[in-house]
Amino acid sequence: MGRPAKFDRDAAVEIAMQEIWRHGFEACSVATLSARLGITRSSFYNAFCSREALFLEALERYLATTPDRMLATIPSDAAVLPLLTEMFRALCHDRAVDPEARGCMAVNAVAELTGTHETLGPILESRFQESIARIECLLARAVKQGELPPETDVKAKALALKSLIVGLNLMGKVVPDEATLWAAARHSLEGLGLWAEAETTHA
Amino acid sequence: MGRPAKFDRDAAVEIAMQEIWRHGFEACSVATLSARLGITRSSFYNAFCSREALFLEALERYLATTPDRMLATIPSDAAVLPLLTEMFRALCHDRAVDPEARGCMAVNAVAELTGTHETLGPILESRFQESIARIECLLARAVKQGELPPETDVKAKALALKSLIVGLNLMGKVVPDEATLWAAARHSLEGLGLWAEAETTHA
DNA sequence: CAGGTTTTGTCCAGTCTTGTACAAAATTTT
DNA sequence: AAAATTTTGTACAAGACTGGACAAAACCTG
Numbered sequence A, B: 001m002g003r004p005a006k007f008d009r010d011a012a013v014e015i016a017m018q019e020i021w022r023h024g025f026e027a028c029s030v031a032t033l034s035a036r037l038g039i040t041r042s043s044f045y046n047a048f049c050s051r052e053a054l055f056l057e058a059l060e061r062y063l064a065t066t067p068d069r070m071l072a073t074i075p076s077d078a079a080v081l082p083l084l085t086e087m088f089r090a091l092c093h094d095r096a097v098d099p100e101a102r103g104c105m106a107v108n109a110v111a112e113l114t115g116t117h118e119t120l121g122p123i124l125e126s127r128f129q130e131s132i133a134r135i136e137c138l139l140a141r142a143v144k145q146g147e148l149p150p151e152t153d154v155k156a157k158a159l160a161l162k163s164l165i166v167g168l169n170l171m172g173k174v175v176p177d178e179a180t181l182w183a184a185a186r187h188s189l190e191g192l193g194l195w196a197e198a199e200t201t202h203a
Numbered sequence C: 001c002a003g004g005t006t007t008t009g010t011c012c013a014g015t016c017t018t019g020t021a022c023a024a025a026a027t028t029t030t
Numbered sequence D: 001a002a003a004a005t006t007t008t009g010t011a012c013a014a015g016a017c018t019g020g021a022c023a024a025a026a027c028c029t030g
Helices: A009-023 A030-037 A041-048 A051-063 A080-097 A105-113 A120-144 A154-171 A178-191 B009-023 B030-037 B041-048 B051-063 B080-097 B105-113 B120-144 B154-171 B178-191
Strands: none
Touching: A009 A030, A009 A051, A009 A105, A030 A041, A030 A051, A041 A051, A051 A105, A051 A120, A080 A120, A080 A154, A080 A178, A105 A120, A105 A154, A105 B105, A105 B154, A120 A154, A154 A178, A154 B105, A154 B154, A154 B178, A178 B154, A178 B178, B009 B030, B009 B051, B009 B105, B030 B041, B030 B051, B041 B051, B051 B105, B051 B120, B080 B120, B080 B154, B080 B178, B105 B120, B105 B154, B120 B154, B154 B178
16 A cells, blocks of 8 residues: 555644644645644645645644534533533633633634635635534524523524624633633623533532 | 825725735735735835834724724713614624625734734734723723613623624624624623613704 | 555745845925 | 935845655555
8 A cells, every 4th residue: 555654644633733723824834834744845745635625624623622512512411501601611711721822723714714715714604604503503402491481582692602602712812811701701691691500510 | 305105195004904904914915915005015115114014004094993993982971881782783784784794804813913923913912902991991981870780790791792892793704694793792782781772863 | 576556855947925225216405 | 407305116135835746765465
């Protein structure tokens, strides 16, 4: 099967993710990325085809670890609201714990590439829409489970929630203090009637 | 006083603002900006010194027209809450009415340059902080004027508000529909206890 | 060991970028 | 009209980036 690659592809994607997270997509040229990865541009093109392709891989990798992920891996029967609260707590923590305050890679990417980048823009937009839809489903389930009143405007609330998520993520780049972020988040969640103390995980 | 400039400097700043708004700061090279402005790079450097300096001028120009401005030009005795509501309405409108859905230039700039650009980053951050402080003052005044209960956590509410503003502005790049944005905004405002019907401007 | 396959390093051409330098042009002031 | 001032066009040097071409190296399979 030919000559094996001299570098760890997975580790490379991780590094690339960190790099793009830090500096943004356009700021990471093939040259700088290759250097950072310890490979030549030749190997770069061979392994990843294009900067865009690597970005998408890096994005996937990022999304797999982001607090947002908690909303996708739905236990299906669990209460929604405590999960939501938990997610916001994790979000505030993640933003504040990062010494570089790079914010959320996905939000950064949307801000940078949406409406600008020919191919990446639409992909990010649809991801965004999907995220909103997922939240909408979750809220609908919360209504069905009696966690929210039946007259809840699920669509508006989902959008308000996503706004809050995006806002906090960007805010975290400027105000990287967990307590402060959490105060704002909790305040908003309470206002939306979505705040719920997490169940004490069986001690 | 020497040879007069062949181009309208003010109009040039306007065009530059539009361009940076559209494509982001780093995507606008001196070459492309100069071309767009109809001048040579030589004239560009002569008139604006640097790309960064022009950006700051463009940013000032932008900030002078943004809905956020409504919160700075405080009538000092007027009710705060209706003004706030009005501002959000304008924000949702502005985001939705833009056929290119470029979002808010300031928010875009924060997302792009904060933590990355040596000189512009800190400037944008302090602008951001000032904006939060302004909102905080406004809310404090609202408490004093009896529009909000005395026990209001002004600091948390101000941050929640700013999060909402930022979130909506970014959201507008993906969901450029006024009704949808406004539904989310109003929902959040109501939750925060900040929604107030605007006084009918004397008909 | 030969043949096939894949990675890797080097090289290239073409385009872009920045900031400066210098002379020509245009206009005001003396 | 001459001098001073400022803008403008052109040119330069040094460097970065892209994407592809090509040969050499390294490995697997028959």
